[in-house]
Amino acid sequence: MKRGLFISIEGPDGSGKSTQIKLIKEFLNDIGMDAILTREPGGTVISEKIRQIILDKEHIEMDPMTEALLYAASRAQHVxxxxxxxxxxxxTVICDRFVDSSIAYQGYGRHLGDAVRIINEYAVAGCMPDITFLLKVDPSVGKDRIKEExxxxxxxxxxxxxxxxxxxYLELEEIxxxxxxxxxxxxxxxxxxxxxxxHINNILKVKD
Incomplete structure (x- = not known):
């Protein structure tokens, strides 16, 4: 059986990923393709439990490397x-965030550098998206779209x-x-x- 298409969606918080992911799934279903919609961190029972730990606002003491390793652990199980x-x-697998998020948020945002890429090479075990859509919006705009509470x-x-x-993210787009x-x-x-x-239509033609 031919391997399915792996699509990931990236972007700052509040960039509209959730809306576009649903529309991608609708489009793929309309053309007769079986699509799985999933997310990171999360997507499995174990990964969702790790998600709760990572994103809990009360865990302000979390060390950046702990954060990076938890994301990688969640991803390894998810993959x-x-x-x-x-x-x-x-x-077809449509994933809300994948390894690029870790590189952007922990590699760049937390200044952990190339360590994040190396950790995640083990986590993804060679499984990378065929295409990644980066929804670009100024972070101040995206942040304002999410209620503070x-x-x-x-x-x-x-x-x-x-x-x-x-x-x-912009550097990753160039690389x-x-x-x-x-x-x-x-x-x-x-x-x-x-x-x-x-873009999806173009990549489907190439895969065919």
């Missing part, structure tokens, strides 16, 4: 239990942190031009969706 089996069965531990970080994360597609997330929902669908 082994959901992503790899899904792809091997020919399904609804923000998790990372969303609650200062704007300087989120600006550093965003710069990291991985063949995989990461930058999308202007200030456009309306339909315009963004149309751009994403166009």
């Amino acid at each position: 082994a239990e959901v992503i790899k089996p899904g792809l091997q069965s020919g399904k 609804e923000q998790d531990r990372l969303e609650n970080e200062k704007l300087d942190f989120h600006n550093t994360v965003f710069k990291g 991985y031009k063949d995989r990461i597609i930058g999308i202007d997330a200030t456009k309306n929902i339909d315009e963004i969706s149309n751009q994403i669908v166009s």
Whole structure:
């Protein structure tokens, strides 16, 4: 059986990822493709429990390396239990955040550098997205879209942190031009969706 398509969606908090992920799934279902929608951190029972620890606002004492390792642990379980089996069965996997998030948030935002990439090479075990959509919006705009009382531990970080994360994303877009597609997330929902669908159609033709 042919391996399924692996799509990841990245971007600052409040960039509109959740909306676009649902639209991608609807599009794929409409053309007869079986799609799994999942998220990081999370996607499995174990990974969701790790998510609760990572994002709990009360855990302000968490060390940056602890944070990076918890993300990688959650990802390793997610890849082994959901992503790899899904792809091997020919399904398309749509993931809300993946390894690029860790590199942007912990590598750049927490200043852990290349250690994050190395850790996650073990976590993903060679399983990387075929295409990644980076929804680009100024972090101050994205942050304002999330009510303060609804923000998790990372969303609650200062704007300087989120600006550093965003710069990291932009660097990753330059480094991985063949995989990461930058999308202007200030456009309306339909315009963004149309751009994403166009790129997915192109990659499906290549895979066929």
